[in-house]
Amino acid sequence: MKIGIIGAGQIGSALIRLYRKAGHSVKMTNASKVEKLEALESETGAKAVPLNEVVKDVDVLVISVPLIEIPKLAKSLGESISLDTIIIDTTNYYPIRDGRIEEIENGMLESIFVSNQLSRPVIKVYNSILAGSLCQAGLPNGTNSRIALPISGDDKQAKQVVATLLSDSGFDAFDIGNLSDSWRQQPGSPVYCTDLNLSQLRRNIQKAQKEFLPERRELALQFILKQNPALWLEWWRDCVTNNRIVYETDLND
Ligand SMILES: NC(=O)c1ccc[n+]([C@@H]2O[C@H](COP(=O)([O-])OP(=O)(O)OC[C@H]3O[C@@H](n4cnc5c(N)ncnc54)[C@H](OP(=O)(O)O)[C@@H]3O)[C@@H](O)[C@H]2O)c1
Structure with a gap:
């Protein structure tokens, strides 16, 4: 497949590596100069391009990107994304990073906000896995304990x-x-960043309670705020464990 990726941070760069490993053709862009992507370009063979190029022929x-960047990004993109291109949205809303977004605070779902800003349908996926799990916990198709993600x-x-x-x-x-x-x-x-297999995911998706989401998100965040952000590849497993406790995840198969 031909894939364009906007944002080459923790999640974007993990996807770039995984997609290239699987043999897909990948173009990528970021907020600053594409020169910042030179190392990732030579490591993976993904091509660093400006924003107007990343959406072409994919x-x-x-x-x-951080959710707060979406309105600005949507403005820059205008109508440049082909109607045939499938858009994947990996974003999450964290007020501590994104500031207060009134529509979401008033009940709009996060990916509906993204879709509205882009004026395009989106598929929500990869928002519910930590970058550490994405980098280190993937398994071949058919493995019993494979992590499953909601789409x-x-x-x-x-x-x-x-x-x-x-x-x-x-x-x-x-x-x-x-x-x-x-x-x-x-x-x-x-099911949020709790690394569940398919049967666990099936059961826990039904246990989600809308009214508790913001409160539990803020509670789980307290763990992350105590960690050294630069060492995220060392503490992501503890973060998964903490999420399972705070979100009351049922780990029975
Ligand atoms: N980290 C996780 O474990 C995780 C897990 C699931 C979902 N998510 C969600 O996925 C999204 C990305 O997270 P992340 O942790 O990968 O973020 P990150 O490490 O901060 O990386 C963000 C990337 O987006 C780029 N960017 C920012 N604004 C942009 C713009 N206007 N146009 C083009 N590129 C732009 C940045 O470019 P520069 O490098 O040039 O600044 C950077 O490459 C967030 O919404 C986050 O909530 C994160």
Whole structure:
């Protein structure tokens, strides 16, 4: 597949490596100068390009930037994304980083906010896995203990394409429904960054409680705030453990 990736941070760079390893053709861009991506370019063979180039002639466009960047990004992109391109949204809302976004505070789902800003349908996926798990916990297709991730969106065909890509990157897919159901995979849910296999994911997606999401998100965040951000590859497993406790994840198979 031909893939464009906007944002080459923790999640974006992990996806760039995984997609290249699976043999996909990847273009990438960031907020600052593309020269910052030279090392990743020579390591992976993904091509660093400006924003207007990253959306050209791609089957899938992954948007992996802080949520607060989305309105600005949408303005820069205008109508440049082809209607045939599937858009993956990996974003999450964290007021401590993104500031207060009134629409979301008033109940709009995070990926509906993104979709509205872009004026395009999006598929929500990869928002509910820590970058550490994405880098280090993927497994080949067919492995029993493989981590499964929720996918939501309104276009069934697009979700099938995304499920294939997800499997190529080392993870099972579980379609949880339309974008209006995507609150079930937002921060605060028992499936959020808790590294579940398919049967655990199936059960826990039903246990998500919308009214508890923001409160539990803030509670789980307290663990992250105590860690050294530069050492994230050392503490992500403890973060998963903490999330499972705070989000009351049921670990029975
Ligand atoms: N980290 C995780 O474990 C995790 C897990 C699941 C979901 N997420 C979500 O995924 C998204 C990305 O997270 P992350 O941790 O990868 O973030 P990050 O490490 O801070 O990286 C953000 C990337 O986005 C780029 N960027 C920012 N604004 C941009 C713009 N206007 N146009 C183009 N590129 C832009 C940055 O470019 P520069 O490098 O040039 O600044 C950087 O490459 C967030 O919404 C986050 O909540 C994160």
